[in-house]
Amino acid sequence: MPDKLIELSTAQEIIYLWVARMIFSSLEFLKTIPFKDVYIHATVLTLKGKRMAKSLGTGVDPLDLIDKYGADATRFGIIYQLSREQQAIKFSEDTLKASRNFANKLWNIGRFINDYQTIKKSKDQKSLSLSDQWILSKLNRLVDSLTKKLENYQLGEASRELYEFIWHDFADWYLEISKIEKTKSKSYILNTCYLTLLKLLHPFMPFVTEEIWSRLNQSKALIISEWPRAEKKLINPKVEKEFEKIRTEQNIKEYLEKLHL
Structure with a gap:
């Protein structure tokens, strides 16, 4: 395992609860930051704008999507919908269909x-x-x-x-x-x-x-x-x-x- 991570990918809701605490702890005990960059990925919403979550019953199982469209089409289709400037994306299976094509x-x-x-x-x-x-x-x-x-x-x-x-x-x-x-x-x-x-x-x-x-x-x-x-x-x-x-x-x-x- 490397001494230091270069990137960390995480969700915006745990920036203070987890990311900031890791930085504080690392600076206190190791005198260095634990990673160079933090990639805050977007929150995934339904087409109606509701947050996708298993607890809310609005989530989609990635394994079901993979069975339906294939692993690469699912991966590419989700990435295709991302934008670094947007904090949330409305997930659509249409992009996965296009990715399969x-x-x-x-x-x-x-x-x-x-x-x-x-x-x-x-x-x-x-x-x-x-x-x-x-x-x-x-x-x-x-x-x-x-x-x-x-x-x-x-x-x-x-x-x-x-x-x-x-x-x-x-x-x-x-x-x-x-x-x-x-x-x-x-x-x-x-x-x-x-x-x-x-x-x-x-x-x-x-x-x-x-x-x-x-x-x-x-x-x-x-x-x-x-x-x-x-x-x-x-x-x-x-x-x-x-x-x-x-x-x-x-x-x-x-x-x-x-x-x-």
Whole structure:
């Protein structure tokens, strides 16, 4: 057991009854504080605003939720609803349902990338199309942003940003573009993005990401893999702005038809 905890997670109602007393006692007898940071998590309420508690009959058994939606979907769905600025959240199972669909989406993305064998892997920077440069820029911006958010305990904000990128930027746009725009670097970029996203998602959905990772012939388990580092040189605001203009003016179908022509 370590001599000192770095973080303590607790509820707001015991800040004075427990957290403050631990600090006072540690300062008195050990001349040091027992932990560096205290994360005060939100109070969970029902949709009607009542406090969730077993004694009040308003609680929900997490084991029932896990049986219904899966462990990762339950975990991600709860985290998704968090906000560091809010002292209370109204719990909704709708987010857990969406998280279960999100987990299925991850599998489908993996199957698509695994079947993407028409192009030899290459990381030739000269062959990058606008969409390639865009997704790499957005990915590295995401890595930088998520790292900072997690360091600042912005768990809900981080999960929502990750969800938006995977579902909308990566799946809805880049994967669809990859079906038609077959550049030499496409396969390499798809794999690079997917592996990086599994690493970023692992703290939120550890079981499904580890299972997918184990099927990708990686040298070591995901849980002991290095956290991604943002390549700042690949972040290109000009490219992002140019591609966002396309996304604003055209839907994905129109863009793909244009590429096909």
